[in-house]
Amino acid sequence: MSEATASARRLAIGWLLVVLAMAGHGLWLWSGDRLQLETDMLAMLPQRADDRAVQDATRQLADAAGRRVVVLVGAADWPSARAAADAYATSIEAADASLGLRYRVGADLADDWIGFFAPYRGQLLTDAQRAELTTESTERLAAKAVEALYRPFGMPRIGAWQDDPLNLFGGWLAARAAESPVRVVDERLSVAGDGRQYALLMVEQHGSAFSIAAQRALVPVLEAARAAALAAVPGAEVINAGVPLYAAHAAEQAHREVHTIGLGSLAGILILTVLAFNGLRPRLLVALSIGVGLLAAISVCALLFERVHLITLVFGASLVGVAENYGTNWFCNRLGRPPEERWAMRRRQAPVMWLAMLTTVIGYALLALAPFPGLRQIAVFSGVGLLAAFVTVLWWFPFLDHRPIPFNRFADWLGSRRAYWPALGRNRFTLAFWALVLAIVAAGAFKLRSNDDIRLLQNSPPTLIEQQLALGKLLDLPSPAQFYLVAAPSPGEVLVAEEAVKRALAGLAGEGVLDGWQAVSDWVPSPARQAEDHALIAGRIGGADGVLAQASARLGETFAPPAPTPAATLRIEDWLAAPVSEPLHHQWLGRFGDGYASVMLLRGAHDPKQFPRLAAVADGVPGVRFVDKVGEVSEVLTHYRQRMGMVILASYALVLVALCLRFGRRGWRALAPTAIASVLALALLALLGQSLQLFNVLALLLILGMGVDYGIFLLEQPGRGERRPFLSVTIAAACILLAFGLLALSQTPALRAFGLTMLFGIFLAWLLTPLFMPESEHAERDRI
Numbered sequence: 001m002s003e004a005t006a007s008a009r010r011l012a013i014g015w016l017l018v019v020l021a022m023a024g025h026g027l028w029l030w031s032g033d034r035l036q037l038e039t040d041m042l043a044m045l046p047q048r049a050d051d052r053a054v055q056d057a058t059r060q061l062a063d064a065a066g067r068r069v070v071v072l073v074g075a076a077d078w079p080s081a082r083a084a085a086d087a088y089a090t091s092i093e094a095a096d097a098s099l100g101l102r103y104r105v106g107a108d109l110a111d112d113w114i115g116f117f118a119p120y121r122g123q124l125l126t127d128a129q130r131a132e133l134t135t136e137s138t139e140r141l142a143a144k145a146v147e148a149l150y151r152p153f154g155m156p157r158i159g160a161w162q163d164d165p166l167n168l169f170g171g172w173l174a175a176r177a178a179e180s181p182v183r184v185v186d187e188r189l190s191v192a193g194d195g196r197q198y199a200l201l202m203v204e205q206h207g208s209a210f211s212i213a214a215q216r217a218l219v220p221v222l223e224a225a226r227a228a229a230l231a232a233v234p235g236a237e238v239i240n241a242g243v244p245l246y247a248a249h250a251a252e253q254a255h256r257e258v259h260t261i262g263l264g265s266l267a268g269i270l271i272l273t274v275l276a277f278n279g280l281r282p283r284l285l286v287a288l289s290i291g292v293g294l295l296a297a298i299s300v301c302a303l304l305f306e307r308v309h310l311i312t313l314v315f316g317a318s319l320v321g322v323a324e325n326y327g328t329n330w331f332c333n334r335l336g337r338p339p340e341e342r343w344a345m346r347r348r349q350a351p352v353m354w355l356a357m358l359t360t361v362i363g364y365a366l367l368a369l370a371p372f373p374g375l376r377q378i379a380v381f382s383g384v385g386l387l388a389a390f391v392t393v394l395w396w397f398p399f400l401d402h403r404p405i406p407f408n409r410f411a412d413w414l415g416s417r418r419a420y421w422p423a424l425g426r427n428r429f430t431l432a433f434w435a436l437v438l439a440i441v442a443a444g445a446f447k448l449r450s451n452d453d454i455r456l457l458q459n460s461p462p463t464l465i466e467q468q469l470a471l472g473k474l475l476d477l478p479s480p481a482q483f484y485l486v487a488a489p490s491p492g493e494v495l496v497a498e499e500a501v502k503r504a505l506a507g508l509a510g511e512g513v514l515d516g517w518q519a520v521s522d523w524v525p526s527p528a529r530q531a532e533d534h535a536l537i538a539g540r541i542g543g544a545d546g547v548l549a550q551a552s553a554r555l556g557e558t559f560a561p562p563a564p565t566p567a568a569t570l571r572i573e574d575w576l577a578a579p580v581s582e583p584l585h586h587q588w589l590g591r592f593g594d595g596y597a598s599v600m601l602l603r604g605a606h607d608p609k610q611f612p613r614l615a616a617v618a619d620g621v622p623g624v625r626f627v628d629k630v631g632e633v634s635e636v637l638t639h640y641r642q643r644m645g646m647v648i649l650a651s652y653a654l655v656l657v658a659l660c661l662r663f664g665r666r667g668w669r670a671l672a673p674t675a676i677a678s679v680l681a682l683a684l685l686a687l688l689g690q691s692l693q694l695f696n697v698l699a700l701l702l703i704l705g706m707g708v709d710y711g712i713f714l715l716e717q718p719g720r721g722e723r724r725p726f727l728s729v730t731i732a733a734a735c736i737l738l739a740f741g742l743l744a745l746s747q748t749p750a751l752r753a754f755g756l757t758m759l760f761g762i763f764l765a766w767l768l769t770p771l772f773m774p775e776s777e778h779a780e781r782d783r784i
Contacts, residue, residue, distance in 0.1 A: 012395045022299040067205040069242035074198035080233045085199030087232035091225040100204040120570040121169035123534035142550035162559040193474040219248050241471040268738040275410045286327030293389030297381040312377045323389035325709040325732045332728035336407040352716045357390040360705035363651035415723025421770040444683020451691035452637035478518045478601035485625045487597040491572045495526035504617040515604025524575045641694040669772045670711025677764035695750045699757035707765030718773045733766035
């Protein structure tokens with residue numbers, strides 16, 4: 001055994017030990033569910049304290065709805081709606097024990113609510129009641145109290161007339177009830193709208209909200225329940241809405257695309273491999289190198305970062321395409337050579353393979369310089385993965401690949417196609433080529449637009465969207481996309497800040513900027529507000545010349561005012577512990593950072609042009625922030641797109657330097673085709689009406705990493721008669737097009753944008769690269 005071979009064996013064994021250690025680490029991560037995945041897009045941005053607060057608030061709101069499906073079962077009349085809903089509920093209860101159902105409620109629910117607030121009746125006022133007590137004369141208030149006593153129909157009264165002559169407590173309860181159209185009828189939750197009666201049911205998953213198995217199992221259960229409701233009442237209507245339904249749709253779509261696009265691309269790659277290399281062994285070894293790369297990337301990221309972002313895994317999976325080049329180049333150079341030449345071939349190929357790997361890693365390394373945690377994580381994942389895949393090819397393949405691989409007719413034919421490419425130079429073809437390129441680029445630049453609105457990436461089925469809108473309208477639900485985050489050192493100060501925001505919003509509601517809001521302080525006023533209202537009620541109602549005394553005089557009666565008692569403050573802790581808090585419980589975030597926080601939800605704030613006015617309200621109240629979740633996520637995408645664009649430009653400059661160090665004046669020839677292909681890809685997307693977004697730019701970085709490899713492999717052996725380099729480039733490009741280009745058929749907008757860019761970019765890079773190659777290795781005169 002030669003000294004070089006012994007050294008290579010030591011390297012291979014050393015790398016095997018490292019891979020085994022990483023495999024053990026990976027098994028430990030996955031078996032114990034220790035790999036922490038981050039799914040929040042905003043977590044990839046540089047974090048300020050308020051950003052973290054917004055993420056935590058959004059996560060708590062999402063957790064409240066992440067497992068719940070809200071169902072309305074309706075009919076023309078209440079008995080029919082009740083019968084259909086009963087059948088729906090029976091089907092759910094019989095189908096799956098892992099689902100929780102809330103449908104029937106206690107007959108004494110309303111009494112429980114009244115009983116909870118009754119001890120605090122002397123300090124609860126609506127804004128209208130407070131304004132009336134403050135501005136109206138005692139005579140008018142007394143007249144109103146007497147009139148209410150003799151009115152045959154009016155607001156329900158709680159307690160004796162003399163205890164609350166203006167029925168302030170009844171008015172406050174009515175105002176709270178008016179915040180929701182849901183009522184209790186026949187011990188069931190009900191709502192009316194659009195001339196129909198509906199029964200309200202809530203179905204909740206007990207397991208993980210992101211369990212794919214649970215999501216896929218949920219839909220058949222709901223469909224069976226729908227069928228049962230329609231069988232009981234043929235004219236019934238069933239409306240479903242909830243996060244699990246969208247998740248189930250996404251899981252089903254992903255499953256369907258894996259079986260169509262994924263299996264289709266795999267079949268194409270396997271057929272191409274068999275045709276070119278006379279078997280599947282080369283493909284299995286290439287897959288081994290890619291698998292080692294992914295294993296190393298996950299292991300290192302899990303060690304360096306507290307959480308691995310899901311976007312990192314998705315983007316990092318593209319290593320399949322980049323790492324493909326190294327293994328394919330190895331086997332194409334092995335074609336027609338005896339196995340014993342593989343060591344000499346490795347020595348010849350090592351410099352160019354190192355260059356191909358380093359020029360790709362340059363782009364990913366630049367991501368680590370950006371002040372974005374997500375980009376740093378992607379840089380580490382991609383850089384480590386590529387290096388591991390490359391080392392696997394360089395150190396293991398000479399030992400694993402020891403069988404002859406003869407040139408067959410297909411490989412010989414495909415490799416010889418290089419001779420049919422025209423040459424760029426002083427000829428008509430060159431003029432026509434540049435004219436066509438400039439025309440496409442100019443037309444595309446004229447139509448190119450960027451749009452990072454996150455809503456453009458949604459692909460929810462129209463039926464789900466329609467049912468979500470219908471349910472939101474019937475239940476008058478506030479939007480979770482825009483809200484106020486209210487933070488303060490104590491619970492009482494949080495409630496005071498909410499009350500300040502509501503005073504400012506009242507004017508905007510009058511202008512039609514929003515319809516209303518949903519706040520905890522509507523149900524639990526701040527202690528300061530309760531004390532003020534208690535003093536106001538006691539001062540205006542009681543006393544020798546108060547409302548009760550004047551109203552008694554009008555009636556010719558004498559009513560003694562209730563004995564004054566000290567006000568018992570309604571505390572947020574008591575409210576949270578009682579069932580009455582359930583509708584708004586999720587809006588109280590509790591301990592939050594160094595203090596406490598709550599969320600105020602908005603109704604009817606649909607016009608983004610008015611969001612600056614809503615944000616101005618928050619600016620006027622310390623500790624309050626207006627959150628537009630859709631706008632912030634879209635801003636994240638814009639930041640990433642712009643940052644990635646700068647990274648790509650810097651990558652081109654550094655890659656050009658590396659190429660010139662290897663190839664001298666000819667170095668530009670390996671890079672120019674990829675640059676032109678990327679620009680043409682963007683122009684073609686613009687001509688097709690596609691807006692520029694983050695996923696297009698992410699694809700451009702991959703195109704650079706893959707396309708420049710094509711230039712390096714061909715420039716290393718530029719002769720037209722060389723079959724192996726062009727065969728390597730062609731097979732690698734074909735596999736990339738099959739693996740990623742077919743994503744253009746995906747129904748997921750983000751994947752479709754990524755796939756279209758890859759389809760155009762990789763095909764054009766493969767098509768253009770031979771045009772820029774010199775006639776031979778010694779051809780130094782530039783033809784272009």
